[in-house]
Amino acid sequence: MTALTATLPRPAARSRTAPRAAANILTIAGRELRDAVRSRWFVLYTLAFAVLGLAVSFVSAAGTGGTGLSGFGRTTAGLINLVLLVVPLMALTAGAGSIASDRERGMLSYMFAQPVSRYEVLLGKYFGLAGALLSCLTLGLGACAVILAWKGLRTDPASILWLAGLSFLLALGMLSLGMLISSLARRSSVAVGTAIFVWIALVFVTDLALMAGAVALRMRIEDLFALSLVNPLQVFKMWSLHAVDASLDVLGPAGLYATEEYGRTLHTVFAACLLGWVVLPLVGAAAALSRRSPL
Amino acid sequence: MIDISHVTKCFGRAAAVDDATLTLEPGDSLALWGANGAGKTTLIRCVLGLLRFRGRVSVGGHDVRRHGKAARLLIGYVPQELGFYDDFGVDEAVAFFARLKGLGRVRTGEALDHVGLLGHERKRIRELSGGMKQRLALAIALLGDPPVLVLDEVTASLDAVGREEFVRLLDRLRGSGRTMLFASHRIEEVAALARNVAVLERGRVTSIAPCQRFVARAGNGAVLHLHLPVGVRVDAMRSLQAGGFSPQLNGVGVLVPVAPEQKAGPFRVLADARIPIDDFELVSNSHAANLAAAHSEVKP
Numbered sequence: 001m002t003a004l005t006a007t008l009p010r011p012a013a014r015s016r017t018a019p020r021a022a023a024n025i026l027t028i029a030g031r032e033l034r035d036a037v038r039s040r041w042f043v044l045y046t047l048a049f050a051v052l053g054l055a056v057s058f059v060s061a062a063g064t065g066g067t068g069l070s071g072f073g074r075t076t077a078g079l080i081n082l083v084l085l086v087v088p089l090m091a092l093t094a095g096a097g098s099i100a101s102d103r104e105r106g107m108l109s110y111m112f113a114q115p116v117s118r119y120e121v122l123l124g125k126y127f128g129l130a131g132a133l134l135s136c137l138t139l140g141l142g143a144c145a146v147i148l149a150w151k152g153l154r155t156d157p158a159s160i161l162w163l164a165g166l167s168f169l170l171a172l173g174m175l176s177l178g179m180l181i182s183s184l185a186r187r188s189s190v191a192v193g194t195a196i197f198v199w200i201a202l203v204f205v206t207d208l209a210l211m212a213g214a215v216a217l218r219m220r221i222e223d224l225f226a227l228s229l230v231n232p233l234q235v236f237k238m239w240s241l242h243a244v245d246a247s248l249d250v251l252g253p254a255g256l257y258a259t260e261e262y263g264r265t266l267h268t269v270f271a272a273c274l275l276g277w278v279v280l281p282l283v284g285a286a287a288a289l290s291r292r293s294p295l
Numbered sequence: 296m297i298d299i300s301h302v303t304k305c306f307g308r309a310a311a312v313d314d315a316t317l318t319l320e321p322g323d324s325l326a327l328w329g330a331n332g333a334g335k336t337t338l339i340r341c342v343l344g345l346l347r348f349r350g351r352v353s354v355g356g357h358d359v360r361r362h363g364k365a366a367r368l369l370i371g372y373v374p375q376e377l378g379f380y381d382d383f384g385v386d387e388a389v390a391f392f393a394r395l396k397g398l399g400r401v402r403t404g405e406a407l408d409h410v411g412l413l414g415h416e417r418k419r420i421r422e423l424s425g426g427m428k429q430r431l432a433l434a435i436a437l438l439g440d441p442p443v444l445v446l447d448e449v450t451a452s453l454d455a456v457g458r459e460e461f462v463r464l465l466d467r468l469r470g471s472g473r474t475m476l477f478a479s480h481r482i483e484e485v486a487a488l489a490r491n492v493a494v495l496e497r498g499r500v501t502s503i504a505p506c507q508r509f510v511a512r513a514g515n516g517a518v519l520h521l522h523l524p525v526g527v528r529v530d531a532m533r534s535l536q537a538g539g540f541s542p543q544l545n546g547v548g549v550l551v552p553v554a555p556e557q558k559a560g561p562f563r564v565l566a567d568a569r570i571p572i573d574d575f576e577l578v579s580n581s582h583a584a585n586l587a588a589a590h591s592e593v594k595p
Contacts, residue, residue, distance in 0.1 A: 019397030027391065038382070106378035107379065109345050110372075110377065112344075113370075113372045113374075114367060114396065115364045115365075115368040115396055116364065116367075
């Protein structure tokens with residue numbers, strides 16, 4: 001063992017100022033981003049997203065013979081469905097694993113014992129993971145865009161940017177939800193399990209429940225539309241179609257109702273819904289972290 | 296420097312810390328002494344603002360609840376066992392926590408040199424031994440030269456050699472003018488590091504005594520652990536109480552605190568009562584100290 005012969009520091013007499021919140025958030029976000037990028041989940045999700053995205057692009061391009069705007073329409077539809085499946089799972093599990101695993105290993109209480117506030121830790125982790133998700137989506141969708149261009153499809157860059165932007169917004173919402181789950185759970189296995197359950201509920205169960213409810217309860221069309229706004233995945237789907245295609249006819253009566261009733265304000269309605277999913281769970285996570293013991 | 300005033304922390308209905316009041320002047324060194332579950336760690340967590348509690352704790356005049364960041368900026372904290380991220384590099388960990396303490400870039404080598412970790416900066420944390428991890432935690436705690444050190448049973452996970460070296464290192468830190476609050480149930484640690492000792496029992500501070508007096512009492516006392524057949528334990532308790540001892544029932548027999556010159560006393564009492572003894576042992580000083588301290592005359 002190394003001999004302890006060095007001179008020990010004496011406590012400094014200088015005045016001390018706690019670092020600014022922004023500096024702490026940036027420090028924690030930087031570390032979280034580096035950790036995420038190094039981790040297996042990031043590599044796996046990026047690969048899966050890119051490979052599936054490329055597969056969708058290839059199949060769509062092959063189906064249209066490599067020409068025409070309809071090719072992008074199909075590709076977009078395929079990519080929207082891909083995003084609906086993969087992005088929420090990715091963001092929910094990343095968020096769910098973040099705080100609970102730190103709590104489990106004792107790192108959360110150690111961090112809170114430093115001159116940082118709990119909000120700084122939460123936001124730092126959030127922004128770090130958001131950065132990782134953004135990188136993942138950029139790589140995945142970027143690869144698809146390159147393939148489309150390579151195949152000579154006349155694509156509208158605005159459509160790809162819309163899809164990328166909305167995917168990121170959806171990822172942010174799901175990340176917030178994952179972090180809320182994580183700040184409430186004591187064990188990371190419970191948090192990740194709950195996140196997967198929530199993912200299944202959002203992707204499959206609510207869709208089916210909405211359809212069943214519409215038939216069984218003979219719901220009015222406006223109620224059906226209002227209920228579909230509760231599910232962030234539905235909002236993403238409707239907003240993506242609206243942004244790329246400018247029409248929600250493909251969604252049937254609810255889509256027609258939405259277009260006629262809200263018209264140009266639909267973007268605002270969808271934005272408010274998705275932003276609500278970003279902000280509200282994060283506020284919940286902050287409240288849970290501030291009230292609950294980090295142990 | 297640290298002012299703990301009427302702090303109470305309950306988990307459900309049970310009070311882990313019950314109306315604790317302690318004051319540490321600058322340069323003071325106070326040991327929190329008590330058995331497992333006495334409330335040492337909980338009190339330390341209250342001082343760090345990790346738990347919600349009733350009462351008031353201030354560090355350097357900063358209320359830990361209202362101005363937690365400012366209070367914790369004055370504190371270097373070393374936990375019992377550090378759960379760092381395993382794939383963190385040693386130098387990365389030091390740089391990360393230095394930035395959180397508002398120090399910007401630090402000379403990592405210098406920080407590690409203070410605790411004898413120079414040359415290990417390129418290692419991953421998973422490659423460090425338990426003792427090295429604790430030294431790393433101490434190096435991080437010392438970043439920015441905080442005037443207060445809070446240590447929570449920091450040698451609990453170390454082997455004898457590691458413990459001795461760590462205590463020596465802390466002893467030199469005490470000499471550097473820092474205020475030190477630490478939890479321990481090792482008498483040699485307390486003797487080496489504390490100026491005063493606060494004894495906690497079931498969350499209450501039952502006594503505060505100068506270290507020398509505490510160690511004299513605790514170090515000389517002992518607890519006799521008598522292993523007895525199941526059927527005779529209640530009779531043994533009665534006989535020992537009648538003989539002037541204060542036995543406590545234990546899983547396999549009774550624990551009897553005894554003065555240095557009275558170690559044979561319980562054997563005589565039980566022999567006179569014809570109560571058989573299966574086995575016996577003299578158990579650790581920590582039990583002795585807890586029991587001895589309960590009879591201390593100095594109250595907070």
